[in-house]
Amino acid sequence: xxxxxxxxxxxxxxxxxxxxxxxxxxWLLHGVRGIGKFALAEKxxxxxxxxxxSACGVCHGCQMLNAGSHPDLISxxxxxxxxxxxxxxxxxxxxxxxxxxxxxxxxVVILDDADRLNHxxxxxxxxxxxxxxxxxxxxxxxxxxMKLPATVRSRCLMQHCxxxxxxxxxxxxxxxxxxxxxxLAVQLADGCPGSVRCLEDSSVAKALAEWQRLVExxxxxxxxxxxxxxxxxxxxxxxxxxxxxxxxxxxPRLQQPQSSGFEAFEAVHLAVKACLRWPGEVIRQSLxxxxxxxxxxxxxxxxxxxxx
Numbered sequence: 001x002x003x004x005x006x007x008x009x010x011x012x013x014x015x016x017x018x019x020x021x022x023x024x025x026x027w028l029l030h031g032v033r034g035i036g037k038f039a040l041a042e043k044x045x046x047x048x049x050x051x052x053x054s055a056c057g058v059c060h061g062c063q064m065l066n067a068g069s070h071p072d073l074i075s076x077x078x079x080x081x082x083x084x085x086x087x088x089x090x091x092x093x094x095x096x097x098x099x100x101x102x103x104x105x106x107x108v109v110i111l112d113d114a115d116r117l118n119h120x121x122x123x124x125x126x127x128x129x130x131x132x133x134x135x136x137x138x139x140x141x142x143x144x145x146m147k148l149p150a151t152v153r154s155r156c157l158m159q160h161c162x163x164x165x166x167x168x169x170x171x172x173x174x175x176x177x178x179x180x181x182x183x184l185a186v187q188l189a190d191g192c193p194g195s196v197r198c199l200e201d202s203s204v205a206k207a208l209a210e211w212q213r214l215v216e217x218x219x220x221x222x223x224x225x226x227x228x229x230x231x232x233x234x235x236x237x238x239x240x241x242x243x244x245x246x247x248x249x250x251x252p253r254l255q256q257p258q259s260s261g262f263e264a265f266e267a268v269h270l271a272v273k274a275c276l277r278w279p280g281e282v283i284r285q286s287l288x289x290x291x292x293x294x295x296x297x298x299x300x301x302x303x304x305x306x307x308x
Contacts, residue, residue, distance in 0.1 A: 005171055006164035007040045013159070014044050018053050024157040025132035028114070030145035031161035034194030036172075040161065041110045041139040045073055048106050048137060061104060071102040077112035085113065087120040094128040097136035108137045115142035122149050129155040163191025181205045184212065188244055198238055207233040212245045218297070219304040226297060230290040239279035242293065247272060250304075264307040271300040 004011070010029065017023045027044070029037045046055035049070055050062050057066065064070040076093050078085060093109050101107055117125060129138075129152065145153060164172065170186050172193040177185055177200065184205065185196040199205040211233070214226055234242070250272065275296045282289050 004036065004039055004043045005168040006036060007161055010040060010159045010161065011043065011047075014047060015053070018047065023048075023137060025136055026129055026138040026140065026156040028140045028142070028145060028148075028153065028156035028158045029161055030142050030158065032163060032192055033143045034189070034192030034196075035161055035163050036194065037141045037161050038110070038112055041112075041141050044139055045108045045110060045137075048108055049073060049104055064103065072104050072106060073108045073110070075110040075112065078116055084116045084118040085111075085121050086118060087124050090117070090121045090124040090128070093138075094124070097128065097138065098133045101135055106135045106137055107133070108139065111138060111140045113142065114140040115144045115147035117148070122152055126151055126155070164193060165191070169193045176200055177205075181209075184209055187248070188241055190244065195238075195240065198241070204237055207237050208241060208245060211237070211242060215246050215297070216249055218246070218249070218301050221301065223298065223301070227294055230294050230297075234290045234293055239282060239289070239293075243275050243279060246275060246297070246300075264303070267303040268300070268307050271296070271303040275300060 014027070029041055031037055043055055046062060046065055047053050049065055049072065050056055051059040056062055061070065065073065074093070074096055076085070076089055079089070093111065097107050097109055099107055126149070132138075140156060142148065145158065166186055169189045169191060170182065173182055173185050173189070173196070176197075181199055181202075185193075185199045188199075188208070189196045199208065207229075211229055214229060215221055250268075254268070254272070278293060278296050281287055282292065
């Protein structure tokens with residue numbers, strides 16, 4: 001049986017729908033990136049394809065799934081170098097769902113990154129959701145359900161997927177990371193083990209560990225060393241993890257009553273918000289990553305010193 005951590009409630013709802021023969025034709029699995037939503041969709045599809053509806057891993061249906069050759073299941077998502085999911089992909093997907101099952105009673109599509117449907121694709125999908133084919137099941141995966149039209153959301157059974165517990169994150173990562181790295185990974189994962197897959201690269205893990213040490217007490221940090229780190233590592237270390245490691249030591253302080261006055265406390269909050277915006281602004285505005293990161297760190301450091 002396939003074991004999946006952290007989303008047992010959704011699995012139980014899906015299993016109950018199968019037992020009652022009351023399967024909804026469209027499930028929308030939504031939640032932050034890196035928590036295993038696509039793996040959950042694969043598990044739910046395996047439950048449908050399995051002869052015992054348990055994703056046993058040994059029956060004929062499960063063996064075909066494991067070999068990637070089950071004729072009643074396809075996955076659809078962003079194509080390479082494309083910014084959105086096209087109407088042509090949706091039409092092909094709906095055509096597949098309209099067919100009768102070849103090896104099972106169902107036809108299943110896993111639609112990944114569903115929040116990247118373009119306008120035409122979303123409209124085409126809506127028509128398919130309004131008139132689902134018998135035995136068709138659509139498992140949609142997305143990080144931001146609100147990017148989907150309300151008309152699409154209303155025709156789906158929405159299932160929110162939460163970040164994993166620290167113990168579950170550790171269990172997921174245990175087979176991928178060495179003992180020296182796993183503590184750092186669990187801390188930075190923030191419940192999303194997929195967000196720290198990059199730490200399987202030892203050079204990235206070493207760089208992030210060094211960055212964490214450098215910014216542990218930012219108000220007293222050595223700016224020269226921080227500057228050198230930015231120049232050497234900002235191109236290879238994921239920007240979201242750089243910011244997560246930078247800000248994590250500050251969260252307890254930001255949640256405590258402040259005695260330094262409103263203006264000083266507000267300056268810290270504004271500097272934190274600027275850091276949080278930095279990864280996106282580097283992409284949207286084609287900014288030079290290293291100098292802009294250093295600039296944000298300097299502003300945050302100055303605000304922290306003023307607020308103490």
